[in-house]
Amino acid sequence: MKKICVLGLGYIGLPTACILSGKAFQVVGVDTDQRLVEELNQGNMDSPEPGLANLANAAIKSGNLVPKLTPEEADVFMVCVPTPLTEDNKADLTYVKNAAKSLLPYLRKDNLVILESTVPVGTTKGILKSILEESGLKIRSELYLAHCPERVLPGNILQELVENDRIIGGINPESADSAREIYQTFAEGEIYLTDASTAEMVKLVENSFRGVNIAFANELSKICDKLNLNVWKVIELANNHPRVNVLKAGPGVGGHCVAVDPFFIIEKASNETKLIKTACSVNDSMPSHVVEKVERAVKEADVKSPIIACLGLAYKSGTDDLRGSPALGIVRRLKEKGYRVRVCDPYLKDFSEFPLFSLEETVQGADCLVLLVDHREFKEINVQDLLNKMRGSRIIDTRGIWLSIE
Numbered sequence: 438m439k440k441i442c443v444l445g446l447g448y449i450g451l452p453t454a455c456i457l458s459g460k461a462f463q464v465v466g467v468d469t470d471q472r473l474v475e476e477l478n479q480g481n482m483d484s485p486e487p488g489l490a491n492l493a494n495a496a497i498k499s500g501n502l503v504p505k506l507t508p509e510e511a512d513v514f515m516v517c518v519p520t521p522l523t524e525d526n527k528a529d530l531t532y533v534k535n536a537a538k539s540l541l542p543y544l545r546k547d548n549l550v551i552l553e554s555t556v557p558v559g560t561t562k563g564i565l566k567s568i569l570e571e572s573g574l575k576i577r578s579e580l581y582l583a584h585c586p587e588r589v590l591p592g593n594i595l596q597e598l599v600e601n602d603r604i605i606g607g608i609n610p611e612s613a614d615s616a617r618e619i620y621q622t623f624a625e626g627e628i629y630l631t632d633a634s635t636a637e638m639v640k641l642v643e644n645s646f647r648g649v650n651i652a653f654a655n656e657l658s659k660i661c662d663k664l665n666l667n668v669w670k671v672i673e674l675a676n677n678h679p680r681v682n683v684l685k686a687g688p689g690v691g692g693h694c695v696a697v698d699p700f701f702i703i704e705k706a707s708n709e710t711k712l713i714k715t716a717c718s719v720n721d722s723m724p725s726h727v728v729e730k731v732e733r734a735v736k737e738a739d740v741k742s743p744i745i746a747c748l749g750l751a752y753k754s755g756t757d758d759l760r761g762s763p764a765l766g767i768v769r770r771l772k773e774k775g776y777r778v779r780v781c782d783p784y785l786k787d788f789s790e791f792p793l794f795s796l797e798e799t800v801q802g803a804d805c806l807v808l809l810v811d812h813r814e815f816k817e818i819n820v821q822d823l824l825n826k827m828r829g830s831r832i833i834d835t836r837g838i839w840l841s842i843e
């Protein structure tokens with residue numbers, strides 16, 4: 438039975454470790470977060486990701502997945518740690534470097550190291566290879582190294598981990614072949630082999646493609662505001678064309694992927710990324726655009742100390758994840774401007790920055806209502822019911838879930 442050591446038990450590492458442990462691998466799951474490791478070992482971890490908590494608790498109970506704070510010898514090491522942005526929008530590779538260094542005492546001849554974290558082009562064959570060579574093992578002949586980017590959608594991770602095609606980029610063909618042996622035990626999609634740098638770029642292209650297309654939709658929403666058109670109707674009708682698929686406008690791009698990955702390309706090709714840079718700035722301008730719309734609406738309401746109701750705080754629907762959330766940024770700005778803001782989000786349980794209200798309490802007597810996240814629970818609301826509870830009548834739907842209103 439091959440042994441796999443997964444470093445980083447976050448939104449990619451933990452589900453991957455669980456799936457591998459169910460495929461006749463002995464898996465050691467390593468994380469530096471002591472509280473997380475304890476919670477996992479006690480079998481009472483919780484997660485909004487459908488099915489993950491049960492799968493993790495069962496895998497750990499079976500003994501096939503062992504959560505630990507430090508690595509140990511294994512056949513394969515899989516690095517699934519975060520790669521956030523620094524203040525000046527460069528890739529912060531601290532976690533990747535620390536994870537690689539933590540492996541050095543445990544690496545043995547014929548081991549395989551797989552980097553799943555999203556990184557700028559050249560990281561695998563550059564900084565990562567250099568650190569691993571400190572083990573004294575020769576990369577390509579004694580130690581194999583590949584980059585296999587993840588592409589699962591939070592909220593549907595366990596299904597997409599199995600169904601999605603995978604790209605494997607080896608530092609040499611033997612490394613790619615060796616990595617494919619691992620992924621083909623659970624991945625039901627196609628597995629495409631390439632070199633490490635191409636695989637790094639493919640991942641960044643996927644999210645930059647999405648970011649640029651979201652920016653196009655966001656720019657359309659600004660244009661339609663100016664021309665007094667309903668952007669949702671315009672996009673819906675344009676998408677009837679067989680080769681047009683305009684994405685959804687929104688209050689901005691959150692999360693730690695689409696908002697981040699384009700900057701990893703800009704970092705390596707600053708002069709060649711005019712379009713990507715512009716797309717990032719359009720997306721980043723959306724929260725301010727929404728705040729200005731709210732202020733205009735509130736002025737029209739013309740009441741003393743108006744109440745603004747905000748629906749949703751997470752970065753996207755169906756999750757409690759607040760990382761990079763434009764909704765949170767908008768609420769903070771409105772509060773900083775001194776407005777009375779009430780917020781509700783059915784997915785947020787222990788939010789402590791400011792009080793959250795029930796939907797009823799949030800809407801009751803409000804002068805302006807702002808829909809910031811298209812949670813399913815909000816889609817099911819009858820808008821007229823909301824209006825009947827409000828004092829004012831201004832609804833700003835930044836997600837187009839109530840198409841007729843705008």
Ligand code: SAJ
Nearest residue numbers: 587588589590643647684685687690691692694695752753
């Ligand atoms: N958003 C819009 N309009 C849209 C789609 C999304 O405003 O039409 C916003 C969302 O509200 C959210 C942000 O963009 O704030 C990102 O949303 P997302 O649906 O792209 O979800 P992520 O960032 O959680 O996942 C993406 C996915 N990438 C692609 O679909 C190309 C996922 O497959 C990646 O694995 C993930 O990034 C990642 O980890 O890289």
